[in-house]
Amino acid sequence: MRAFVLAALLPLTAFAADEQLIERGKYLARAADCVACHSIEGGAEYAGGLPLESPFGTIYGTNITPDKEHGIGNYSADDFYRAVAEGERRDGSNLYPAMPYTSYHLLKREDSDAIYAYLMSLEPIAKPSPQTDLSFPFNLRFGLSFWNMLYKDSVQLQPAEGKSEPWQRGQYLVEVLGHCGECHTPRNVIGALQQDKRMQGGVLLGYEAPSLLADELAERGWNPKDLATFLKHGISAQGSMFNEMYPVFHHSTQYLPLDDHKAMATYLLGDQPPEARKV
Numbered sequence: 001m002r003a004f005v006l007a008a009l010l011p012l013t014a015f016a017a018d019e020q021l022i023e024r025g026k027y028l029a030r031a032a033d034c035v036a037c038h039s040i041e042g043g044a045e046y047a048g049g050l051p052l053e054s055p056f057g058t059i060y061g062t063n064i065t066p067d068k069e070h071g072i073g074n075y076s077a078d079d080f081y082r083a084v085a086e087g088e089r090r091d092g093s094n095l096y097p098a099m100p101y102t103s104y105h106l107l108k109r110e111d112s113d114a115i116y117a118y119l120m121s122l123e124p125i126a127k128p129s130p131q132t133d134l135s136f137p138f139n140l141r142f143g144l145s146f147w148n149m150l151y152k153d154s155v156q157l158q159p160a161e162g163k164s165e166p167w168q169r170g171q172y173l174v175e176v177l178g179h180c181g182e183c184h185t186p187r188n189v190i191g192a193l194q195q196d197k198r199m200q201g202g203v204l205l206g207y208e209a210p211s212l213l214a215d216e217l218a219e220r221g222w223n224p225k226d227l228a229t230f231l232k233h234g235i236s237a238q239g240s241m242f243n244e245m246y247p248v249f250h251h252s253t254q255y256l257p258l259d260d261h262k263a264m265a266t267y268l269l270g271d272q273p274p275e276a277r278k279v
Contacts (some may be wrong), residue, residue: 233266
Protein backbone atom coordinates (compact mmCIF):
# COMPACT_ATOMS: atom_id res chain seq x y z
CA MET A 1 0.00 0.00 0.00
CA ARG A 2 2.82 2.39 0.92
CA ALA A 3 4.55 1.74 -2.40
CA PHE A 4 1.28 2.40 -4.23
CA VAL A 5 0.84 5.75 -2.46
CA LEU A 6 4.43 6.77 -3.24
CA ALA A 7 3.98 5.82 -6.89
CA ALA A 8 0.82 7.92 -7.04
CA LEU A 9 2.57 10.92 -5.50
CA LEU A 10 5.56 10.90 -7.85
CA PRO A 11 3.73 12.46 -10.83
CA LEU A 12 2.32 15.17 -8.55
CA THR A 13 5.82 15.95 -7.25
CA ALA A 14 7.18 16.15 -10.80
CA PHE A 15 4.28 18.40 -11.82
CA ALA A 16 4.96 20.73 -8.90
CA ALA A 17 8.65 20.87 -9.81
CA ASP A 18 7.78 21.67 -13.43
CA GLU A 19 5.41 24.43 -12.32
CA GLN A 20 8.11 25.92 -10.11
CA LEU A 21 10.58 25.86 -13.00
CA ILE A 22 8.07 27.52 -15.33
CA GLU A 23 7.27 30.19 -12.75
CA ARG A 24 10.97 30.91 -12.25
CA GLY A 25 11.39 31.06 -16.02
CA LYS A 26 8.58 33.60 -16.24
CA TYR A 27 10.36 35.79 -13.69
CA LEU A 28 13.70 35.45 -15.48
CA ALA A 29 12.13 36.24 -18.86
CA ARG A 30 10.77 39.44 -17.30
CA ALA A 31 14.17 40.29 -15.81
CA ALA A 32 15.77 39.70 -19.22
CA ASP A 33 13.04 41.80 -20.90
CA CYS A 34 12.54 39.19 -23.62
CA VAL A 35 9.04 40.41 -24.46
CA ALA A 36 10.22 43.91 -25.43
CA CYS A 37 12.12 42.77 -28.53
CA HIS A 38 10.05 39.70 -29.35
CA SER A 39 6.59 41.33 -29.45
CA ILE A 40 4.86 44.14 -31.28
CA GLU A 41 2.31 46.54 -29.85
CA GLY A 42 -1.12 44.98 -30.01
CA GLY A 43 0.27 41.55 -30.90
CA ALA A 44 0.71 38.35 -28.94
CA GLU A 45 3.59 38.37 -26.51
CA TYR A 46 6.74 36.64 -27.76
CA ALA A 47 5.30 36.18 -31.28
CA GLY A 48 7.99 38.42 -32.81
CA GLY A 49 7.82 40.99 -35.55
CA LEU A 50 9.28 44.07 -33.84
CA PRO A 51 11.57 46.02 -36.20
CA LEU A 52 14.95 46.78 -34.62
CA GLU A 53 16.60 49.58 -36.55
CA SER A 54 20.39 49.73 -36.81
CA PRO A 55 22.93 51.67 -38.89
CA PHE A 56 23.20 48.55 -41.05
CA GLY A 57 19.50 47.98 -41.71
CA THR A 58 16.49 46.45 -39.98
CA ILE A 59 16.46 43.28 -37.89
CA TYR A 60 13.14 41.83 -36.74
CA GLY A 61 12.49 40.23 -33.38
CA THR A 62 11.79 36.55 -33.89
CA ASN A 63 8.86 34.42 -32.79
CA ILE A 64 9.93 32.59 -29.60
CA THR A 65 6.64 30.86 -28.87
CA PRO A 66 6.67 27.03 -29.15
CA ASP A 67 5.21 27.04 -32.66
CA LYS A 68 7.11 24.38 -34.61
CA GLU A 69 7.09 26.17 -37.96
CA HIS A 70 7.65 29.82 -37.09
CA GLY A 71 8.81 29.70 -33.47
CA ILE A 72 11.15 27.62 -31.30
CA GLY A 73 8.96 24.54 -31.01
CA ASN A 74 11.68 22.32 -32.48
CA TYR A 75 14.40 23.71 -30.21
CA SER A 76 15.77 21.56 -27.41
CA ALA A 77 17.01 23.13 -24.17
CA ASP A 78 20.54 22.79 -25.58
CA ASP A 79 19.53 24.50 -28.83
CA PHE A 80 17.94 27.32 -26.87
CA TYR A 81 21.00 27.84 -24.70
CA ARG A 82 23.28 28.00 -27.75
CA ALA A 83 21.01 30.60 -29.32
CA VAL A 84 20.79 32.76 -26.21
CA ALA A 85 24.33 32.45 -24.88
CA GLU A 86 26.35 31.79 -28.03
CA GLY A 87 24.33 33.50 -30.76
CA GLU A 88 23.92 30.31 -32.78
CA ARG A 89 20.65 29.26 -34.42
CA ARG A 90 19.44 25.67 -34.45
CA ASP A 91 20.69 25.24 -38.02
CA GLY A 92 24.17 26.37 -36.98
CA SER A 93 24.04 29.82 -38.57
CA ASN A 94 24.80 32.96 -36.60
CA LEU A 95 22.29 35.26 -34.98
CA TYR A 96 22.83 38.98 -35.38
CA PRO A 97 24.04 40.65 -32.17
CA ALA A 98 20.78 42.58 -31.87
CA MET A 99 20.23 39.45 -29.79
CA PRO A 100 22.41 40.43 -26.81
CA TYR A 101 24.42 37.23 -26.55
CA THR A 102 27.43 39.45 -25.86
CA SER A 103 25.85 39.81 -22.39
CA TYR A 104 23.90 36.55 -22.24
CA HIS A 105 27.04 34.44 -22.66
CA LEU A 106 27.29 34.91 -18.87
CA LEU A 107 23.76 33.56 -18.33
CA LYS A 108 23.66 30.62 -15.92
CA ARG A 109 22.66 27.41 -17.66
CA GLU A 110 19.95 26.69 -15.11
CA ASP A 111 18.45 30.12 -15.79
CA SER A 112 18.45 29.46 -19.53
CA ASP A 113 16.68 26.15 -18.91
CA ALA A 114 14.05 27.86 -16.76
CA ILE A 115 13.35 30.51 -19.42
CA TYR A 116 13.12 27.73 -22.01
CA ALA A 117 10.61 25.82 -19.85
CA TYR A 118 8.49 28.95 -19.51
CA LEU A 119 8.51 29.78 -23.22
CA MET A 120 7.65 26.19 -24.11
CA SER A 121 4.63 26.40 -21.78
CA LEU A 122 3.12 29.26 -23.81
CA GLU A 123 0.50 28.95 -26.51
CA PRO A 124 2.16 28.43 -29.91
CA ILE A 125 1.57 31.35 -32.27
CA ALA A 126 1.81 30.45 -35.97
CA LYS A 127 3.14 33.79 -37.10
CA PRO A 128 6.23 34.25 -39.31
CA SER A 129 8.59 37.13 -38.63
CA PRO A 130 9.58 39.49 -41.46
CA GLN A 131 12.92 38.82 -43.11
CA THR A 132 15.88 40.77 -41.81
CA ASP A 133 16.78 43.59 -44.20
CA LEU A 134 20.45 44.55 -43.92
CA SER A 135 22.73 46.18 -46.45
CA PHE A 136 25.71 44.37 -47.98
CA PRO A 137 27.99 43.00 -46.54
CA PHE A 138 26.14 42.93 -43.22
CA ASN A 139 23.46 40.68 -44.72
CA LEU A 140 26.01 37.85 -44.95
CA ARG A 141 25.67 35.90 -41.72
CA PHE A 142 28.94 34.01 -42.14
CA GLY A 143 30.76 37.31 -41.63
CA LEU A 144 29.56 37.24 -38.03
CA SER A 145 32.00 34.40 -37.35
CA PHE A 146 34.84 36.91 -37.54
CA TRP A 147 32.90 39.50 -35.52
CA ASN A 148 32.23 36.89 -32.85
CA MET A 149 35.89 35.95 -32.62
CA LEU A 150 36.61 39.52 -31.55
CA TYR A 151 33.54 40.61 -29.65
CA LYS A 152 31.19 37.75 -28.69
CA ASP A 153 32.35 37.58 -25.07
CA SER A 154 33.08 41.28 -24.69
CA VAL A 155 30.92 41.81 -21.59
CA GLN A 156 32.65 40.48 -18.48
CA LEU A 157 31.75 40.58 -14.80
CA GLN A 158 33.76 42.62 -12.35
CA PRO A 159 35.52 40.87 -9.44
CA ALA A 160 33.04 40.29 -6.62
CA GLU A 161 35.59 39.88 -3.81
CA GLY A 162 34.70 42.12 -0.89
CA LYS A 163 31.37 43.11 -2.42
CA SER A 164 28.04 42.69 -0.65
CA GLU A 165 25.51 40.04 -1.62
CA PRO A 166 23.10 42.68 -3.03
CA TRP A 167 25.96 44.12 -5.14
CA GLN A 168 26.72 40.67 -6.56
CA ARG A 169 23.05 39.99 -7.27
CA GLY A 170 22.73 43.43 -8.81
CA GLN A 171 25.67 42.81 -11.10
CA TYR A 172 24.00 39.71 -12.54
CA LEU A 173 20.71 41.57 -12.99
CA VAL A 174 22.31 44.63 -14.62
CA GLU A 175 25.11 43.13 -16.69
CA VAL A 176 23.61 39.79 -17.70
CA LEU A 177 19.83 39.47 -17.42
CA GLY A 178 19.05 43.16 -17.88
CA HIS A 179 21.91 43.57 -20.39
CA CYS A 180 21.89 47.30 -19.58
CA GLY A 181 25.29 47.85 -21.15
CA GLU A 182 23.93 46.93 -24.58
CA CYS A 183 22.30 50.38 -24.70
CA HIS A 184 24.29 52.34 -22.12
CA THR A 185 27.73 51.54 -23.59
CA PRO A 186 28.81 53.20 -26.86
CA ARG A 187 29.52 51.04 -29.92
CA ASN A 188 32.21 51.21 -32.57
CA VAL A 189 31.71 51.49 -36.33
CA ILE A 190 30.91 47.78 -36.69
CA GLY A 191 28.45 47.68 -33.82
CA ALA A 192 30.65 46.22 -31.09
CA LEU A 193 30.49 47.47 -27.51
CA GLN A 194 33.42 49.70 -26.57
CA GLN A 195 34.29 48.12 -23.25
CA ASP A 196 36.90 50.76 -22.46
CA LYS A 197 33.89 53.11 -22.24
CA ARG A 198 31.65 50.66 -20.40
CA MET A 199 28.37 52.18 -19.13
CA GLN A 200 29.46 55.68 -20.16
CA GLY A 201 26.33 56.17 -22.25
CA GLY A 202 25.25 55.30 -25.77
CA VAL A 203 22.75 56.21 -28.46
CA LEU A 204 19.72 54.06 -29.28
CA LEU A 205 17.43 54.89 -32.19
CA GLY A 206 18.50 58.51 -31.99
CA TYR A 207 17.93 58.78 -28.24
CA GLU A 208 20.66 59.19 -25.65
CA ALA A 209 21.09 56.33 -23.19
CA PRO A 210 22.82 58.19 -20.34
CA SER A 211 25.89 57.15 -18.41
CA LEU A 212 25.28 54.69 -15.58
CA LEU A 213 28.61 55.30 -13.86
CA ALA A 214 28.14 55.89 -10.13
CA ASP A 215 29.67 59.38 -9.99
CA GLU A 216 27.62 60.57 -12.94
CA LEU A 217 24.43 59.06 -11.54
CA ALA A 218 25.09 60.90 -8.26
CA GLU A 219 25.77 64.14 -10.13
CA ARG A 220 22.32 63.80 -11.70
CA GLY A 221 20.82 63.39 -8.23
CA TRP A 222 20.47 59.64 -7.99
CA ASN A 223 20.67 57.84 -4.65
CA PRO A 224 19.94 54.14 -4.03
CA LYS A 225 16.38 54.70 -2.78
CA ASP A 226 15.35 56.91 -5.70
CA LEU A 227 16.97 54.61 -8.25
CA ALA A 228 15.13 51.57 -6.84
CA THR A 229 11.87 53.58 -6.91
CA PHE A 230 12.54 54.58 -10.51
CA LEU A 231 13.00 50.95 -11.56
CA LYS A 232 9.83 49.86 -9.76
CA HIS A 233 7.45 52.70 -10.62
CA GLY A 234 9.03 54.34 -13.66
CA ILE A 235 9.11 57.70 -11.92
CA SER A 236 11.07 59.42 -9.16
CA ALA A 237 12.22 62.88 -8.09
CA GLN A 238 14.68 62.82 -11.00
CA GLY A 239 12.03 62.30 -13.66
CA SER A 240 10.09 59.56 -15.42
CA MET A 241 10.92 56.86 -17.94
CA PHE A 242 10.26 57.76 -21.56
CA ASN A 243 11.36 56.95 -25.11
CA GLU A 244 13.26 53.66 -25.33
CA MET A 245 13.50 53.27 -21.55
CA TYR A 246 9.75 53.15 -21.05
CA PRO A 247 9.35 49.63 -22.56
CA VAL A 248 12.02 48.41 -20.13
CA PHE A 249 9.85 49.54 -17.24
CA HIS A 250 6.58 48.51 -18.91
CA HIS A 251 7.65 44.97 -19.79
CA SER A 252 10.34 44.24 -17.22
CA THR A 253 11.41 46.20 -14.16
CA GLN A 254 7.96 46.95 -12.74
CA TYR A 255 7.38 43.20 -12.34
CA LEU A 256 10.58 42.52 -10.40
CA PRO A 257 10.61 42.27 -6.59
CA LEU A 258 11.83 45.26 -4.58
CA ASP A 259 14.95 43.35 -3.50
CA ASP A 260 15.97 43.18 -7.16
CA HIS A 261 15.52 46.93 -7.58
CA LYS A 262 17.60 47.55 -4.47
CA ALA A 263 20.29 45.14 -5.71
CA MET A 264 20.49 46.87 -9.09
CA ALA A 265 20.77 50.26 -7.40
CA THR A 266 23.47 48.92 -5.08
CA TYR A 267 25.49 47.59 -8.00
CA LEU A 268 25.21 50.76 -10.06
CA LEU A 269 25.95 53.16 -7.20
CA GLY A 270 28.22 50.87 -5.18
CA ASP A 271 28.16 49.53 -1.63
CA GLN A 272 29.40 52.97 -0.57
CA PRO A 273 27.48 55.25 -2.96
CA PRO A 274 28.74 58.75 -3.72
CA GLU A 275 26.72 61.59 -2.26
CA ALA A 276 23.93 62.55 -4.62
CA ARG A 277 23.44 66.12 -5.72
CA LYS A 278 20.15 67.50 -4.47
CA VAL A 279 17.52 67.94 -7.17
